[in-house]
Structures are given as structure tokens and as C-alpha cells.
Amino acid sequence: MRLLKRILLLLIALILLALLGLWLTLHQSLPRLDGELTLPGLSAPVQIERDALGTATVRAQNRRDLSFALGFVHAQERFFQMDLMRRSAAGELAELVGAAALPLDRLRRPHRLRARFAEAVAKADAAEHDLLASYRDGVNAGLAQLGARPWEYILLGQTPAPWRDEDSALIIGAMYFDLNDGGNTRELAFAKIHAALPPSVYKFLSASGGAADAPLLGLPLRSPTLPSATELDLRKLDPALLRVPADAAEPHTIPGSNSFGVAGALTQSGAALIANDMHLGLRVPGLWFRARLVYPNPRHRGEDVDVSGVSLPGTPGIVVGSNRHVAWAFTNSYGDWADWVRITLDPADQTRYRTADGWYSIKTFPELIKVHGGADEKLDVRETRWGPILGTDADDTPLALAWIAAQPGGANLDQMKMELADSADEIIDIANRSGMPPQNIIVGDRAGNLEWSISGRIPKRTGDYDPLLPSDWSQPNIGWNGWLDPNLYPRIANPNSHRLWTANSRVVDDEWLKLIGDSGYDFGARSSQIRDDLKAKEKFAASDMLEIQLDDRALFMAQWKGVLEKTLGSAGNDTALVAMKTQLASWSGHADTASVSYRLVRDFRREVVDTVLDGFAAAVRVKFADFKLPKIGQSETLVQAIVAQRAPHLLPPGYASWDDLLLKCATRVAHYLDQQPGGIAARSWGEFNKSDIHHPLANALPLIGRWLSMPRDGLPGDSFMPRVQGADFGASERLAVAPGHEEEGYLELAGGQSDHPLSPFFGAGHADWMQGKPTPFLPGATKYTLQLSPQSH
Template sequence: MKKGIKILLAAAMVALLVATAIAYRLLSSSLPTLSGNLSFDALSQPVSISRDENGLVNIDAKNRDDAMAALGFVHAQERFFQMDLSRRSASGRLSELFGERALEYDKSRRIHLLETVAQRRLASLPTDHQRMLSAYVAGVNKGLQTLKSKPFEYWLLGTEPQPWQAKDSLLVVYAMFFDLNDERANYDDSRSLLANYGSATLLNYLSPKGTDWDSALDGSSFSSATVPGDDVIDLSQSVAAAGLAYLPQQDEVGSNSWAVSGAHTQSGAAMLANDMHLGLRLPNTWFRAQLNYNRLQAPRMMVGATFPGVPAVVVGSNGQVAWGFTNAYGDWHDRIQLDINDGYYSTLEGPKAVELVQSEIQVKGKKPVSFVVQKTHWGPIVDNADGSKSALHWLAHYEESLNLELAQMDAASSLSDAINVCQVSGVPPLNCLIADNQGDIGWTIAGKMPIRSSQDTSMTVPWQQADKLWLGWLSPQDYPKKLSPKSSKLWTANARMIGGLGYEMIGDGGYANGARGKQIQKILDSKDQFTEAELLAIALDDRALFLERWKNYLTILLKKQDSLTNQQATVLLMLDDWTGRAKRYDSAYTLVRQFHRRYRQTLYQSVQDWLAVQHQLTLDDGVLNRLRQKEQAMWQLANHKPSNWLPQEFASWDEWMLAILDEAAADLIEQHGHLQAATWGEHNRLAVEHPMASVIPSWAPEPLRRLVAAPSQTMAGDSDMPRVQGRRFGASQRLIVTPGREHEGIFHMPGGQAGHPLSPYYLKGHQDWVQGRASPLLAGESRWQLQLIPSAP
């Protein structure tokens, strides 16, 4: 009997070892080719691809088309699955890979019909851009074909990778439109709900144009509104939205950037810093590369971050200018209130039939699902929060919104040149910040900008006015801009950048709170000279200036009570240990932050519930939580304590605030066991994973799970300070560079270069990003060299 058991155990062990060996062989066979010579018919001349020990790529070519072909080759070898997810995300085709769990997501993307828009745009691209794109596509498919085995993700999914097409690169750009724009105009919907069922006064108070945290480049500001009285709102007969399931704050997909002129650097050249805040995953959004080639009878060099799927360096330096981007949060999307009856919608030309666009969604392992997009000539039809219907009008629906002009940054030699490239580039509209080697700096908007009518499009607009919302396209020379300012310093952080006519041009698409920008501005104003290391210190600033006054508010609130519960007494002791930073070991910061978010959600949900009762509406929770710029109302109300804003179950504002504080503490106790254990680092523990991590069971050995996840580390930083950091969200890169002095530049990137867990440089550089250690922009000594050689004619 014992002998039989031993035989079975031995057989099982052998089977496990054989299975492991097979799995390892399949996995390793999809590693990229790093060295040697490869024949590549699409090239006109040989191209050299070298990598350093961290996988940083240098591409040396004789012309741009060959360089982009090589970039496509490298992107496919390292990141093809990432590219595939991007094109499928934009076109609504993830169900083909992931089955039914992606079906609703695909439907939400299909309504925009961007695959059709991309196909039209492809046909209208200039000849030289089509040629560059064709070279890139050839490189992608050559890179995919050269792998000895399909990328490992497709083995896990049991599917096959499909060849790359030119339209797919345009879809990848559209995927970024989705990331950076409010494609369903939910901000407009929430504002309309408040205005239509409340009042304009209530809207302007709870969703103002700006607050005292604003830090616009021109110093413009908006006056603070007074607290609305009981003729506008009366919560005193309503019940507070207490005990509400906590809804985490939605991440502000944005970024920080700042620049100082040559007057503030030792070299006399301007210096740029840029960190783009996005969702964090493996592999990272960006892929680092340096491209060297000849164009327009001159050598060209570009180094920085590329976006797998696209033939361009998105942010970086060319030796003469450096450029960076942050999300502009302008008004690039509208909701148009529809009047629909029996399949027809009203227009100024009379009723029009709702267009029905039929499609099929292929679902892995299931039958195809028929899907019908209901469409007007303004855009697809969606439901409003109150159950009525609107048409979505979005910049991305116009093929003019996208082009490949950003690739022209290679030839920009001055601030003026780079500003012009930004203004004609077809990208999601962004704040573009430029620094040049002559010492000049400037800001403008990159991307297509509509000419707006006088209609307020930050709310749902009546169909009668829909045909005159946009009156054409703004000429680049008329774009808002700030060039060589007297302060010799510029900053952007997703907040309102400018007032007056510039503000009217950009519109309000839901600006971020100005706290990050103001904190950056204050640091810039406090010094006269800067080095790269000092700009990195700004990027890593985790001081909690935004929440400081709330910590003081809670301390005063607790100290003036006649008696405290044991939990409240513990909270008071914790507040005494406040460090003033979002530090990993600070539990007081976690508590104040949770109170602030609980209060915001409770206040705005209480207003929403009051509206619902007044007008007999059925609304999903959190509709008003989608509003922006809430801080002004929150702070004024907590300090002025108006009786008409106090729900009926509370005798005073102090009682209400204490109840919210108790809820915040309960949230943290439930999550961490006890309050002292709720340190910010534990609350903000990094959770950066590969999309395929979800297919690996929880009981799998830890070494296997580590192949698809970065180490789970405690992190400093948060959303309302320069060091933006969450568990799955934060700085997707940090670039600090003086054009012409790239050898002194700094670059951070979470996750590193590799898309393959067995790569020799998997997660290399990740700890520099985690720890905030300066790491070089340029690649080090070459470790691997690959030659791509055209076949003999």
C-alpha cells in the first residue's frame, strides 16, 4: 500500500515538473528578440536597436519611416497584448477575449462607432503620415511574427492574436480620448439635474466655476457665492444620507507639469517637469525609447515616452525643445436634450427618424450578441439621470479630432515651433507645456478646439439650440496661450488655467480642484534657481496643505465637546500626531481624509435625496457626487452652519459632523481592525497588476502571482498634492529635462519596460519610481544589440 502511494506521489511530481517545464517553455518562447540580425523587407536601410540593462531602447535609423518601423517592431515584441487591449477597448471588442464579463463595457464603447470614424480618418491622412503609419504597421506585424510563440496572454486566454492594421493605431489614440474625456458628458447631466430640479443659484453654489484654491496662470479668480437660504433649499425637514455605502472618489485622470525659464537654471536653458496621472498596471502605459534618424536634411533625436500602438514620442525632448502634457478638462462634450416620439426626434427641420445602427458583438465561448445603436445626427442616444433622453455630442466623433501631427515635434527648434506643433496635433485636448534650450517657456492647448456659441454647454442643452453649439474649428493662432511669462514660471495641474476669453474658448468640462497647482506654484515662487533634483522634489511633495484646515476643524470640534466616546477620544489623540503629510506611517491623515470624503458624499447625496423627494424622482446614488469643485460649499457650510442645510435628525451641525466622523472611523476600523492600524501606507498599499492577474486563482503559489503583479508596497502621496498616488492610480511617468542636457535628465516609470514577466529587465526601474530616487532619462551602456536588415533587392 505504502509503495503504491509512493509511486503515485512520484508520478504526480513528475507530471507537475513536466507541466511546469512545458509552461516555462511556452512562456519563454514569447520573449522578444534582443540580439542578432533579422531580415525585414519593409525597411529601406538597416536599423540598429540597442537596449541597456533596464531595457531602455535606442533606435538608430537613416530616416523616419525606418525608425517608426523599428519602433513598431519593438512595441509588438514587448507590448502587443497591451496594444490589442487598447484597440479593442476603443472599438468595443474586448468580449472577443474575455467573454461575457466584458459585454456591457463593449456596449458602452460601441455606441460611439469610433471604428468607423477611424477608418474615415485613415483615408484622409496626409500622404507622408500614411507612409509613416504603414511603416509602423509593417514593423508591428514583423515583430509579432518574429516571436517564437504568441504572447503568453493569448495562451492563458486560449485565443490567437490578430494582425495589426493602420486603423488600429488610430483606435489606440481614441482609447486615450476615452481615458481623458467625459465621453458620456456625465458632468453636464449632473449639473442639469441640479439646475432643473433645484435652481441656478443652487447649481452655482454646489458646482461653482472656481474656488479659493484656484491658481490660474493669469491670476484670474471667481467670487465666492453666498450660502443659499431656505428659499432655495431646505434640508431641515429631510433625513441625512447617513449610513450610505461609501463611494470612493473617482480618480482625476490628469497630470502635473511645470517649467522654469533659463533665468532660473544654471545652464540658461529652460527646464521642464511632467508627470501624467493614469491608472497603474503591468505593463505600464508608456514605453521608453530614443529615436535617432535624419529628416528634412538634418539629424533628428527624440527621447521620452512612447505609447505602444502609436508612431510618436508622446512626451520628451529633442535636444532643442522639451514638451509635456496634462489633461485640460475643457468642455469637449455635450448632452442634447431630445424630444422623442414613436422613433422620431424633433429638429428645427422637422421630425427625423432615429437611426438604428446594427452590429454584432462576438463573445468568446458564446453566441454573438446583436447590438443596436440608436443615433441622431448629433450623436448616439443615452439616458439622463432623470430618465429622459439625450444625444451625446463629443469631439472624438469628428474625424478632424485625430491626426499624427505630434510626430512633427522632431523638427521643432524653438518655443514657437513646438507651440505650433501642439496646436495642430490631433490628440485629446491637453495642456501643452514647452521649454526650449534658449531659455523660453510657454503654455497652450494641444488638440482640436471648437468655436463655441454663447450657449452654456456645461449643462444639457435644448435640442432647439443643438445645431449652433459649435460654429467651426478655432484657428491655431487664436488658441489661448501664455508665452515667456514675466514670472518665468508656468504650471498646470488639471485645474482652470486662464480666465476671460481663454476660459470661454476652453469651456468647463469639470476642472480638477486647484490644490495641486497652487501647491506647485507656491514652491516655484519660493525659489529663484532650480536643478533637476529640485524639480523632482516638487513631484514628490506629499504635504497635506489641502486637508490641513480640516484637521484643525476636527480638533476644535472634538475639544469643545463636554464628553467624548472612547472612539472619539482615540481620534483626538491621533490628530495630535498629525504630520501634515500623506506619509506612510500617518494614521491621522487617513482619518481626516476619510472624514472629508464621507462629508462630501453625505452632503451632496442629502441634496440629491431632497431633490428626489421634492420632484418624485428615482435616481441612482452618487449622481451629484459627479460634480466638481465641491470644496467651497463644504467648507462654508461646515463653518457657517446654516439651519436650512441641517438634516432634521440632528440638533446641531456639530452633532452632524461628529456623526460623519464616527462613520469615517467605522469605515477604517472595518478595513484595518482598529484605528491606529489605519496608517496611510496600509490604506494606500500599491496594487499594480497585469490584466491577466484575474485569471490566476487566489490559491496559486506566490511566485506565480508575482509574475503578474508588482510588489505590494505602502505608498506616500495622495490626490490633492503634487505627489499623486493611489493604490492603482498615480504618476504613470515622471520626466524632468533641460533640452540639450538630456544626460542630466530624470525619468521615472512604474513597472519598467518589460511586458513579459520572464524578461531580464522585468520591473527594472520600478523601485526608483516607488522610492523617488533619481534615475536617468537616457539609456546606459548597451547590453543587447539587434540589427534589422532589408532584404537584398
């Protein structure tokens, strides 16, 4: 027994020593917050101040030193995030995390963004190249100054690879993949719809909007015309072609955002007021990094550039924010930024393809995907002058993908010039030339001006072709002819209403809509609600903007509540349906966490939409057995039109009538929810819409992973309302600011500022974001100060 006790004590001691060693190693990988460091690569001292949230204020004597210092801070706080983003864009994740990442690498490596961006950086002008080089040196210096590797690399058994010049461009590439469909799968699906169904059905399913639209220019579109019974009769289909699942509770999440603003005529200060909440995947730490950058203004002697907002680790500037003169904000544009090109191969030589200039040889690039702990994988990428061959048309013709991210000029640092701008006009001019995923940009300046345009490069399409379908560009004057002249960009300045808003739905019409295109605009309910909230007041402060951002009223869902109530009126004595009817009486009209009625109406609507649209998918499956509907942003518009008119020929097979379809949808939802513990009465919205925001490696650590996650609380809000919120998707930030009055603004961030669980900034500010509590836009009192000094020569 004495021996066993000694062995047990020894084991406990060894475990404690191991835990102590782990703690010491983790502690060594924390960033330096105070004191002074002497580093090569600087021309003058730089001061890095941090407040209680970890907001970094960087003060430098020139922009080059500031880029170095920002890279230093980003690397010390967020290098693993930066590494994941550059690798995901380049198709190099498996080299870090192993074979689990191979499917993503196989999709992304064919774009060859690392090679393309390395070439672009080599050709960049001296000023841009100098900023990239200084940021690179700062990142690598920050990494080297850590006492140990970032903790994620210890867990993975890896050593972080140094930062390279093109890696900052790859961060932009990662955002392209997040905000665009890099595989252009939506258009491949529409090609099959076009090949399998009559033109009227294709036109119906590809509608760009409807009566719920709230465009800045033009009127809402009319409800799309239903196909006639002679063109399509779904009742004749085999019911076995339907694929609707019984569980309709999948969240509706699309990368998007809200941005809106009011001109100075509607504020007390006379400055424009801008608000923004960018809807993206949520994680620990959050995507954005709070920062304030201060350095002498090269354009105005004696004045400092003082720009605050959110930076994107991996890039050397502020993405969204205010510089005391101008504030700007983004939402995803959902324009059409990629086209499929039909490739005609030479019958006598399959390595050649036809162009308007004759036959050209397909270029083949061997790519090696390295796999940590596994066998490397070889990949041959075949490229044309328009892009890599990545798909096939409905008739099996090879397709090359033309995508703006891979075009020369698709990624650059021009957006950084916004920090020097003095007016809204100047910001818009910069935005139109910036190489970034094209966004709606709303800008307001200190003088009260308010403007909208597109930030990012727009391809100049020539020839009469449908960009939603694969086209033959081997004919003269068909395809893309460089970039659209910025002077031709859509632009709205100082509207009579003094208000602007964008929320991923259609913004303009006619010729401007043709320039931007449509890659799946969102249903207009969210835009309409923001517009109406803005019209409800004549004077605005920052708190009014937050009230709009937190608006979780389910206005458009009220009509679905009415449909469900009417449906349940003939439901009989089914206990689950009776329970559903009872819960509907507590309808509050909000997507609040305690609401059972909201969840019931939401799931019923989702089941009806899926069921109705799957009838069209079934019609396509007659010709293409594995067909799945693409993302249809106007699904609500289409189904509203169908259900309102109750066209018998658009009733999916297996249903006796529209009343029968609605009742069976309600029954499926009720039975699914009632079978869970506590029955329907326990199925609150907060039970389903529960926060699931965690570090990317949390799931790999089952015992301690919960310490790498934010609290799992119910979240109010949902799709199709200003407060967009899912379990791991939603407002990655919320801000409102009037330039020149930044002290009155707010900035909330999800997920915290640091990725290190021992950092005082881990999860900092997340609770305010959860509660919708405004955190000041500008940094708080300085708590830590680190000075970086140049190495003497």
C-alpha cells in the same frame, strides 16, 4: 505501495514536464534582443539598442523605417497591452476575454470609433498614411517573429489578431475614454440638478473654482454664493433620501497630471526646464514605453532628429519628451469637450428628427459584439448628424452626444511633428492642430522660452447656450461649427514670473475660459502648492523639480485637522474618539506611510464632504429617486463655504446642528477604523494606501498572480498635493528635462518596461519610481543590440 509510489513519481514527472513545457513556451514568446533579422518592409538597416532597463534606442535612416522598427519593438514587448487598448476603444473586448467585458463594450461600441477611424485613415494624406502603414507592418512583423504567441493569448486560448491601420487611431481613442467622460454622465446629472432645484443651487454646485485656485491668468474666483433658505431648505427633507455610506475611505482619483516649468532665466544652463508627472491608472507593465528615436533630420541636412521620452505602444512616436531643442509636457485640461443635443422626433415618423435644415432620417447601424465563449450580442446604434443617441434628458427627451473624439479630425498624428520642432512657438502651433484628447501643454526650448496652450482640437461653439446642459441644436446658429481657429487658441508665452504650472484646476478666466469650458476642474490646492513651491526658489535644477513632484505635505488638510480637534473637544468618553484624539497629537502635516493622524483627518474630511453634499443629492432625489451626484471637482470649495458659514438651511436632515453633524461624522469614522484589528492606533496611511499594481490577468491566476504584480508596499502621497498617489493610481511617469541638456534630466516609470515575466525588463525601474529615485532621462549603456535588415530583392 510500490504501485502507488510509481504512480506518484509518474504524476510528479508529468507535472515537472508540464512546467518545463510551460517554461519553454513562455521562453519562446520572449522578444529577440540581439543579433540580426532580415525582414520585408524596410528600405535600409535599422538598429535597436536596449539598456539595462529595456529602454529602446531606435536608429534608422528615415522616419518610415523608424516607424516600422518602433512598431516591431512595441509588438514584441507590449502587444497584449496594445490589443486591450484598441479593443477597449472599439468596444471589442468581449471577443478576447469573454462576457465579463460586455458591460464596457455596450458603453463604447455605440461610438463606432473603429468605423470612424478607418474612414479617417483612408482619407489621411499620403505621409500620415505611410507612417501608419509602416508602423502596422512593423507591429505585425514583430508579432510574427516571436517563437510563440504572447503568453496572455496562451492563457486565454486565443490567437492575436493582426494590427490594422486604424488601430493606432484607436489607441488615441482609448486615451480619449481615459481622459474624457465618453458617456458625458456628469452633464446628464447636472441636467437633473437643473430640473429639480432652483437656478441658484445649480449655479452653486457647478462652480468652476474658488479661493484655492492658482490660475495662470486672472485671479482666484470668489467663494460661490450659498443658496438662500427660501430657495432650498434641506432640513425639510425626508432623512430616508440620504445615501451617505459609513465608510468614507474611498480614494479620490481623477485622471490628471502635474506639469510645470521655468524659463531659462531661472536655470544655470539658460535653457527652460520642464517637469511632468501624468496621473493615470497604474498597471504592469506601465502605460508608457521608454524610447529614444534617432534618424536624419529632413529639415536640417547633416543633423539628426534625436528625441527621447515616453512612447505609447500602438502609436509611432514620442508622447512626452525632448528633442534637444524643445521639451514638452501634458496635463489633462478638464475643458468641456462633449455636449448633449436634445432630439426632437417627428410626431408622424419617429425615425426622423428636426434640424435647422429641416427633417432628417436617423441612421441605424447594426453592430455585432462578439463574445469569446458565449453568445454574440446584436446592437443597433441610432445616429444623428451630431452623434449617436445615447441618453435622455430629465424630461425624457432623447439626447445625442456630440463628442470631439468622434468628430472628423478628432484623432490624427500631427502630435508626432513635435519631434521635428526647433522652438517653443513651433511646438505650440503643432499642438493646436493635433487630434488628441485636449491637454494643457507646457513647452520650453533651448533658448529659454516657456509657453502654455491647449494641445488638441477645440470645438467652435456658436449661439447662446449653456454647454453644461442639453441644448436644442435644431435652431439656426446653435451648436458646434467645426473647429476653433488655432489663431484664437488661449496662449501664454514667457510670463513675467518665468514660471508656468498646471494641475487639472482652472487655468484661465473670462473669454478663454468660455472657449475651453469646464468638465469638472479639480480643487486648486495641488496647483497652489506647486505654484508656491516654484516661487520659493530663484534657480532650478532637475533635482528641484523632483522635490516638487515628491511633495506630500498635506497643506490644505491642516484646516480639517483643526476642525476635527475642535469637534473631539466635546466628544466625551467614547473610547474610539479618545483614541482618535490621542493619535492626532502625532500630526506631521505629511501623507507619509507611517502617519495614523493623516489617515484620520483625511477620512474625517471625506465623511464630512460626502455627508454635506449628499444633502443636495437628497433634494434632487425628491424628483429623481435614483439620483447620484456627479463628479464635483469643487466639492472642497463648496463644503468649505457651507461649513464656514454654518447655514442652518443647508444642514442635511437628521442632524440637530452643524456641531452635531461634525461629531457624528467623526464618530462614524472612528468606530469604523477602531473595529479593525489593532484599533485606531494600527490604522496608518501606508496600511490603506498600499500599492496594488498588477498585470491585467494577475487576478485570473490566483496561485501565480503575485509574480505578475509589483511589491505591495505602502505609498506616501494622496490627492490634493503634488505627490498624487493611490493604490493603483498616480504618477505613471515622472520626468524633468532641459532641452539640449538631456544628460542632466531624469525619467522614472511605474510598472516596468516589459509585460513578460521572464524578461530582464519586467518591473525594471519600478523600484526607483517607488522610492522617488531619479533614473537618467537618456538611455544607459547599451546592453543588447538587434539589427533589422531589409530583405534583398
